[in-house]
Amino acid sequence: MPKVGMEEIRRDQVIAATTRCIVKNGMVNLSVKNIAAEAGVSTGIIYHYFKNKEDILMHVIKAAFQQSHQAVMDTVEPLNEPHDKLMKHIENINDVAKNNSDFYGLILNYLGQTSSNEQVNVIVQKFFRNLRSYVNNYLEEGVNRKTFTAGSVKNLPAIVIALGMGLGIMWTVDPEAFDLDEMGETYKDVIRKFVES
Amino acid sequence: MPKVGMEEIRRDQVIAATTRCIVKNGMVNLSVKNIAAEAGVSTGIIYHYFKNKEDILMHVIKAAFQQSHQAVMDTVEPLNEPHDKLMKHIENINDVAKNNSDFYGLILNYLGQTSSNEQVNVIVQKFFRNLRSYVNNYLEEGVNRKTFTAGSVKNLPAIVIALGMGLGIMWTVDPEAFDLDEMGETYKDVIRKFVES
Amino acid sequence: MPKVGMEEIRRDQVIAATTRCIVKNGMVNLSVKNIAAEAGVSTGIIYHYFKNKEDILMHVIKAAFQQSHQAVMDTVEPLNEPHDKLMKHIENINDVAKNNSDFYGLILNYLGQTSSNEQVNVIVQKFFRNLRSYVNNYLEEGVNRKTFTAGSVKNLPAIVIALGMGLGIMWTVDPEAFDLDEMGETYKDVIRKFVES
Amino acid sequence: MPKVGMEEIRRDQVIAATTRCIVKNGMVNLSVKNIAAEAGVSTGIIYHYFKNKEDILMHVIKAAFQQSHQAVMDTVEPLNEPHDKLMKHIENINDVAKNNSDFYGLILNYLGQTSSNEQVNVIVQKFFRNLRSYVNNYLEEGVNRKTFTAGSVKNLPAIVIALGMGLGIMWTVDPEAFDLDEMGETYKDVIRKFVES
DNA sequence: TATGAATGAGGATTCATTCAT
DNA sequence: GATGAATGAATCCTCATTCAT
Numbered sequence: 095m096p097k098v099g100m101e102e103i104r105r106d107q108v109i110a111a112t113t114r115c116i117v118k119n120g121m122v123n124l125s126v127k128n129i130a131a132e133a134g135v136s137t138g139i140i141y142h143y144f145k146n147k148e149d150i151l152m153h154v155i156k157a158a159f160q161q162s163h164q165a166v167m168d169t170v171e172p173l174n175e176p177h178d179k180l181m182k183h184i185e186n187i188n189d190v191a192k193n194n195s196d197f198y199g200l201i202l203n204y205l206g207q208t209s210s211n212e213q214v215n216v217i218v219q220k221f222f223r224n225l226r227s228y229v230n231n232y233l234e235e236g237v238n239r240k241t242f243t244a245g246s247v248k249n250l251p252a253i254v255i256a257l258g259m260g261l262g263i264m265w266t267v268d269p270e271a272f273d274l275d276e277m278g279e280t281y282k283d284v285i286r287k288f289v290e291s
Numbered sequence: 292m293p294k295v296g297m298e299e300i301r302r303d304q305v306i307a308a309t310t311r312c313i314v315k316n317g318m319v320n321l322s323v324k325n326i327a328a329e330a331g332v333s334t335g336i337i338y339h340y341f342k343n344k345e346d347i348l349m350h351v352i353k354a355a356f357q358q359s360h361q362a363v364m365d366t367v368e369p370l371n372e373p374h375d376k377l378m379k380h381i382e383n384i385n386d387v388a389k390n391n392s393d394f395y396g397l398i399l400n401y402l403g404q405t406s407s408n409e410q411v412n413v414i415v416q417k418f419f420r421n422l423r424s425y426v427n428n429y430l431e432e433g434v435n436r437k438t439f440t441a442g443s444v445k446n447l448p449a450i451v452i453a454l455g456m457g458l459g460i461m462w463t464v465d466p467e468a469f470d471l472d473e474m475g476e477t478y479k480d481v482i483r484k485f486v487e488s
Numbered sequence: 489m490p491k492v493g494m495e496e497i498r499r500d501q502v503i504a505a506t507t508r509c510i511v512k513n514g515m516v517n518l519s520v521k522n523i524a525a526e527a528g529v530s531t532g533i534i535y536h537y538f539k540n541k542e543d544i545l546m547h548v549i550k551a552a553f554q555q556s557h558q559a560v561m562d563t564v565e566p567l568n569e570p571h572d573k574l575m576k577h578i579e580n581i582n583d584v585a586k587n588n589s590d591f592y593g594l595i596l597n598y599l600g601q602t603s604s605n606e607q608v609n610v611i612v613q614k615f616f617r618n619l620r621s622y623v624n625n626y627l628e629e630g631v632n633r634k635t636f637t638a639g640s641v642k643n644l645p646a647i648v649i650a651l652g653m654g655l656g657i658m659w660t661v662d663p664e665a666f667d668l669d670e671m672g673e674t675y676k677d678v679i680r681k682f683v684e685s
Numbered sequence: 686m687p688k689v690g691m692e693e694i695r696r697d698q699v700i701a702a703t704t705r706c707i708v709k710n711g712m713v714n715l716s717v718k719n720i721a722a723e724a725g726v727s728t729g730i731i732y733h734y735f736k737n738k739e740d741i742l743m744h745v746i747k748a749a750f751q752q753s754h755q756a757v758m759d760t761v762e763p764l765n766e767p768h769d770k771l772m773k774h775i776e777n778i779n780d781v782a783k784n785n786s787d788f789y790g791l792i793l794n795y796l797g798q799t800s801s802n803e804q805v806n807v808i809v810q811k812f813f814r815n816l817r818s819y820v821n822n823y824l825e826e827g828v829n830r831k832t833f834t835a836g837s838v839k840n841l842p843a844i845v846i847a848l849g850m851g852l853g854i855m856w857t858v859d860p861e862a863f864d865l866d867e868m869g870e871t872y873k874d875v876i877r878k879f880v881e882s
Numbered sequence: 883t884a885t886g887a888a889t890g891a892g893g894a895t896t897c898a899t900t901c902a903t
Numbered sequence: 904g905a906t907g908a909a910t911g912a913a914t915c916c917t918c919a920t921t922c923a924t
Contacts, residue, residue, distance in 0.1 A: 100883070120407035121319055126919060136885045138922085147919065199406045206400035208464045210317035219465040226468070249477040252469050256457030257450065263460075264453050267405045268416040271423070272449050280446040284485045297908065323894060333910045338895065340908095494904065514801035516713055520898060530906045532901085541898065593800045600794035602858045604711035613859040620862070643871040646863050647848065650855050654847030657854075661799045662810040665817070666843050674840040682875045691887065717915060727889045732916065734887095889921080896914070903906085 104143050105153070107133045112154045117199035121151075121207070152213060155204050158197060159221045162190065166228060176236030180254070180289075181282055183229060187258030188278040191265050198266040226251035233289075242289050254285055301340050302350070304330045309351045314396035318348075318404070349410060352401050355394060356418045359387065363425060373433030377451070377486075378479055380426060384455030385475040388462050395463040423448035430486075439486050451482055498537050499547070501527045506548045511593035515545075515601070546607060549598050552591060553615045556584065560622060570630030574648075574683075575676055577623060581652030582672040585659050592660040620645035627683075636683050648679055695734050696744070698724045703745045708790035712742075712798070743804060746795050749788060750812045753781065757819060767827030771845070771880075772873055774819060778849030779869040782856050789857040817842035824880075833880050845876055 111133035115124050126147055130137045144150045166186060173179045190197050201218075208215040229251035236242035261281060265274055308330035312321050323344055327334040341347045366383055370376045387394050398415075405412040426448035433439035458478060462471055505527035509518050520541055524531045538544045564576045584591050595612075602609040623645035630636035655675060659668055702724035706715050717738055721728040735741045760777055764770045781788050792809075799806040820842035827833035852872060856865055 104883090117406060120404050122404065123407065125917080127917085137920085138886065139884050141920070142883070202399075202405070203403035205460065205464065206403045207317050207319065208399070209314055209396045210320065215464065219468075222461055222465055222468065249469060249474050252458065252461060252474060253454065253477060253481055256461050257454045258457070259460065260453030260455070260457030261449065263402065263456065264419055264449060267402065267412065268419055271416075271419065272446060277446050277449060280450060284450055284481060288481045288484050301908090322892080324892085334894085335896080335911065336909055344894065498904090511800055514798050516798065517801065519896080521896090531899085532907065533905050535899065536904070596793075596799070597797035599854065599858065600797045601711050601713065602793070603708055603790045604714065609858065613862075616855055616859055616862065643863060643868055646852065646855060646868065647871060647875055650851030651844065651848040652851070653854065654849070654851030655843065657796065657850065658813055658843060658847050661796065661806065662813060665810075665813065666840060671840050671843060674844060678844055678875060678879045682878050695887090716913080718913085728915090729890065729917080730888055738915065885922105885924080887921105887923090889919105891918090893917070894915090897912090898910105900908105900910085901906105902908090 101143065104135070104139065107135065108140055108143065108150060109154050109157050112150050113158070113196060113200055116154070116203050117196045121203040126150075148213075152217070154200070155214065155217055158200050159217070159224075162197065162221075163224065165190075170228070176232045176239060176241050179232040180229065180236070180285070183232070184254065184258065184282050184285060185278065187255075187262065188274065188281065191262040192274050195266060198262050202263065202266070222255065225255045229254045236289075246289055250285075250289060253288075257281060257284065298340065301332070301336065304332065305337055305340060305347060306351050306354050309347050310355070310393060310397055313351070313400050314393045318400040323347075345410075348401075349414070351397070352411065352414055355397050356414070356421075359394065359418075360421065362387075367425070373429045373436060373438050376429040377426065377433070377482070380429065381451065381455060381479050381482060382475065384452075384459065385471060385478065388459040389471050392463060395459050399460065399463070419452065422452045426451045433486075443486050447482075447486060450485075454478060454481065495537065498529070498533065501529065502534055502537065502544060503548050503551050506544050507552070507590060507594055510548070510597050511590045515597040520544075542607075546611070548594070549608065549611055552594050553611070553618075556591065556615075557618065559584075564622070570626045570633060570635050573626040574623065574630070574679070577626065578648065578652060578676050578679060579672065581649075581656065582668065582675065585656040586668050589660060592656050596657065596660070616649065619649045623648050630683075640683055644679075644683060647682075651675060651678065692734065695726070695730065698726065699731055699734060699741060700745050700748050703741050704749070704787060704791055707745070707794050708787045712794040717741075739804075742795075743808070745791070746805065746808055749791050750808070750815075753788065753812075754815065756781075761819070767823045767830060767832050770823040771820065771827070771876070774823065775845065775849060775873050775876060776869060778846075778853065779865060779872065782853040783865050786857060789853050793854065793857070813846065816846045820845045827880075837880050841876075841880060844879075848872060848875065 108129060112124070112129050115128050115132050119128070124147075126137055126140060129150065130140055133140075140150070144153070166183065169186060170179050170182045173182055204214055204218060208218050230247075233242055233247040233250055237244050237247060258281065261277060264271055265277075305326060309321070309326050312325050312329050316325070321344075323334055323337060326347065327337055330337075337347070341350070363380065363383060367376050367379045370379055401411055401415060405415050427444075430439055430444040430447055434441050434444060455478065458474060461468055462474075502523060506518070506523050509522050509526050513522070518541075520531055520534060523544065524534055527534075534544070538547070560577065560580055563580060564573050567573045567576055598608055598612060602612050624641075627636055627641040627644055631638050631641060652675065655671060658665055659671070699720060703715070703720050706719050706723050710719070715738075717728055717731060720741065721731055724731075731741070735744070757774065757777060761770050761773045764773055795805055795809060799809050821838075824833055824838040824841055828835050828838060849872065852868060855862055856868075
């Protein structure tokens with residue numbers, strides 16, 4: 095193993111380990127010792143690469159959001175039609191719960207912190223704004239192209255994201271509540287009916 | 292100060308104090324010492340009325356859900372028309388965020404625990420199932436009375452609750468994201484359009 | 489239940505309960521709350537009849553020693569022959585382990601305190617001196633009557649008591665170590681052979 | 686101060702400190718804080734080397750018994766004659782009270798725990814069995830060589846150990862009770878007379 | 883870079899004791 | 904006489920962080 099240029103390897107190692115710890119044991123039971131053990135490193139080295147525990151936590155959530163952002167970019171942006179983009183985005187939201195279930199386990203642990211930790215709050219706000227902004231772009235594009243009616247778009251981004259997130263949370267907490275794929279179709283129907291009326 | 296019959300008073304005192312502590316500082320920073328200080332009692336007495344910290348936490352979430360359940364009962368049940376009930380329920384969900392903002396601050400802190408604490412998970416699942424079940428009742432009633440079309444109701448309860456919860460969370464995290472009252476109308480429109488199509 | 493003249497009843501109740509608690513859970517785990525529960529009274533009343541926990545403990549050991557003293561008096565003193573007295577005393581010591589096994593469980597818990605608690609030390613010393621003194625009396629009587637040889641009696645009281653106590657402790661700790669009745673005979677043989685040689 | 690290879694040093698430090706604390710203040714008043722202070726370390730480090738307080742206590746008694754075992758091995762085993770071995774063992778038992786008075790202060794504190802703490806009970810039982818087993822070996826050897834008569838050996842190991850322990854305890858509790866050296870001779874006489882009759 | 887020993891403050895919990903009723 | 908609510912100090916243990924190696 096190289097002894098120099100470990101920076102990124104170690105940071106990723108710690109971030110991944112922390113994510114697993116939070117999802118498995120909850121933020122409440124997260125300790126630096128656990129993180130170190132899960133990452134297979136010493137506690138000391140963690141403080142070489144991160145300022146403190148809080149610093150790790152910020153990097154973890156940023157990394158999660160960054161990954162989510164990337165997924166949208168990779169799958170949605172290549173598409174041309176606003177309608178397709180919107181539907182693909184919706185599918186994406188649904189896929190997160192199914193394929194990357196850690197994601198919800200993770201942000202649920204951070205959402206609780208938003209009211210007491212300003213820094214977390216800012217990051218989460220930015221993430222939500224980002225999500226709404228994507229949707230807004232598709233909608234505006236669609237309105238321009240007369241695919242969507244202008245009247246409906248105002249609050250729609252929030253509706254789309256809120257519904258996706260709500261379903262994701264609900265399913266994460268109780269996977270027996272409904273069939274995720276089938277619900278994904280209903281999700282799209284709901285939005286489609288509203289946006290095309 | 293009376294020395295007898297304090298049981299309920301003290302328990303409520305501690306539950307209320309714990310709720311405030313969680314909302315203000317987050318579950319991660321919750322300590323029994325804080326709870327005692329917030330409640331204006333000694334730490335010792337807390338263990339006279341509760342088995343341990345976990346026990347308090349369970350009572351806190353149960354109390355919050357019970358209160359929410361009561362609000363639905365009080366406002367929705369008196370109504371006669373399924374459509375009115377559904378819309379009233381939706382209004383209720385929205386009102387929670389506005390009038391009882393602690394509620395979201397609280398459950399966001401518990402949602403993070405669902406993946407690691409089975410007991411919390413069960414309670415939250417039960418709560419969500421309850422909520423969906425209410426909506427389902429209105430819908431079935433509406434289908435019987437031909438107010439709603441049968442085809443749409445299958446996944447609708449989850450949609451209604453998920454959307455409401457998603458909006459509540461989003462607004463709690465970022466109250467500047469949208470106007471809650473206006474969004475409430477859109478929320479109703481979305482559901483109405485879907486259910487009546 | 490009478491409300492006056494409860495003094496002795498309550499004190500005995502508490503002393504008996506404390507004894508059971510110590511034997512069952514060890515002095516290390518003894519709490520006033522446990523005592524109260526075992527005695528079926530409130531914690532408050534305990535402080536009405538005893539100065540504090542230490543005070544209870546002193547009364548418990550005194551009561552145990554008093555009882556042991558009484559047993560000797562009742563069974564040994566009526567006898568006439570020094571040799572019979574000595575053997576009866578030895579039988580008594582053995583019987584304690586068998587019939588009143590709490591006794592060893594109790595004093596073992598107090599013996600540990602002798603090095604750090606002067607008051608306990610004094611009580612235990614007095615008890616041992618008492619025991620040796622009984623034996624000494626039989627021996628002196630026996631020497632006077634020419635039953636025993638003078639040379640052997642000097643250290644014998646301690647030997648008799650030490651051997652009895654050692655066997656009692658050993659058997660209490662490990663009842664499978666030997667058959668108590670058979671060992672009682674050997675115990676008597678050992679002393680008899682020494683004293684009559 | 687070195688930072689590596691401290692494991693054994695620290696463990697011994699803590700075990701020795703705990704022993705002193707127990708002898709001085711009794712097990713009832715033993716706290717991890719005291720141990721740490723007596724050992725001259727922080728409380729935190731104690732939990733780095735021991736699982737918990739119970740774990741320390743187990744190591745303390747094991748160390749004490751191990752030391753006692755070693756003393757027998759070193760002084761008794763080199764001897765050839767069964768009779769010499771037996772007498773040397775007896776002298777050893779007596780010497781413990783005189784030269785290593787902490788030993789009795791220590792085990793007296795553990796004996797009280799045997800009835801409530803299974804783990805301690807097992808350790809103490811094993812220790813006693815060991816002691817009896819040594820004596821038994823000398824006796825069997827002696828019977829083979831016709832030094833001892835076969836009839837007397839059955840219960841003798843327990844008698845030897847019990848008497849030694851009883852005397853040790855008695856003297857530890859009340860050193861004025863008798864002269865230890867002189868009593869040691871009587872102790873040997875008692876056993877000798879019994880075994881050689 | 884990397885380790886893990888070391889610290890001491892802080893966490894949950896228990897406990898002896900008091901006191902209003 | 905009797906209760907059990909109330910207190911706060913003390914207990915066991917964990918944890919974030921530092922630092923010698």
